[in-house]
Amino acid sequence: MSTLEAPDKSRAQIKERTLRKDNWRLYPLMTLVIFTTWVVYATIRAFWGSAFFVEEYHYLTPFYSPCVNDACGPAAEFGTFLPESTRGWIPFGAVSLPFLLLFRLTCYYYRKAYYRSYWASPPACAVQEPHKKYSGERRFPLIGQNLHRYFWLFAFLISLINTWDAVRAFHGEDGGFGIGLGTVIIWANVILLWGYTLSCHSCRHIVGGRLKNFSKHPVRYWMWGQVSKLNERHGQYALITLGSLMLTDLYVALVASETISDLRFFN
Numbered sequence: 001m002s003t004l005e006a007p008d009k010s011r012a013q014i015k016e017r018t019l020r021k022d023n024w025r026l027y028p029l030m031t032l033v034i035f036t037t038w039v040v041y042a043t044i045r046a047f048w049g050s051a052f053f054v055e056e057y058h059y060l061t062p063f064y065s066p067c068v069n070d071a072c073g074p075a076a077e078f079g080t081f082l083p084e085s086t087r088g089w090i091p092f093g094a095v096s097l098p099f100l101l102l103f104r105l106t107c108y109y110y111r112k113a114y115y116r117s118y119w120a121s122p123p124a125c126a127v128q129e130p131h132k133k134y135s136g137e138r139r140f141p142l143i144g145q146n147l148h149r150y151f152w153l154f155a156f157l158i159s160l161i162n163t164w165d166a167v168r169a170f171h172g173e174d175g176g177f178g179i180g181l182g183t184v185i186i187w188a189n190v191i192l193l194w195g196y197t198l199s200c201h202s203c204r205h206i207v208g209g210r211l212k213n214f215s216k217h218p219v220r221y222w223m224w225g226q227v228s229k230l231n232e233r234h235g236q237y238a239l240i241t242l243g244s245l246m247l248t249d250l251y252v253a254l255v256a257s258e259t260i261s262d263l264r265f266f267n
């Protein structure tokens, strides 16, 4: 008879909630504060309906890209289908925002973060959670997390649009070429967004998954290697892009509302 026994399916029966002595509450608490602040800011700005575009330098905030309301004016480079009367009710970026929200909501990094912070499921490693049952992500609604790979495709397309916005931000006062602090901020944000999008676990699978061997697919193997390197920092990109998105939007809003002037480096 084997000396090994099948592991008990119930959880470890210990009285203490956890044996950890470190400050494990800090991570979920900080995440809660950062995410809540960001969501409140982004929601207000998405419905704001003004100070989203600096026509002079062609700075468009990523929260309004692509801009599809009739009120977008010259910021609408991909067509409009929302009448101006929907201002304040439907965000100008209504085409991209739902997908970007779902993309981040189903992201592996964010799942870990908000499961811990908002649901305490579990609040940290080796800390007992309050929930009695656990069905994982095999049932509705959490089974929807598996749609992440499809949201990635939309996020990829939106990153292309953001890149176009960044190219357009090389715009000078006389309509020619120009560079200002806004151009630098918009480009930094786009590069970080690409870092986040390309470091996605689904992207890694799309690039290098479902292959029997790499030796017959050297290009995909190389791409998989590059994505794998980015993937190591996926959590950092996820967090940093929250800051870069907020900063880019804030800068565009301040310049567009003439609260500050853009710092110009060239034209």
Ligand code: FES
Pocket (backbone or CB within 6 Å): 103, 106, 107, 108, 109, 110, 148, 152, 196, 197, 199, 200, 201, 202, 203, 234
């Ligand atoms: S796992 Fe985070 S974006 Fe895909």
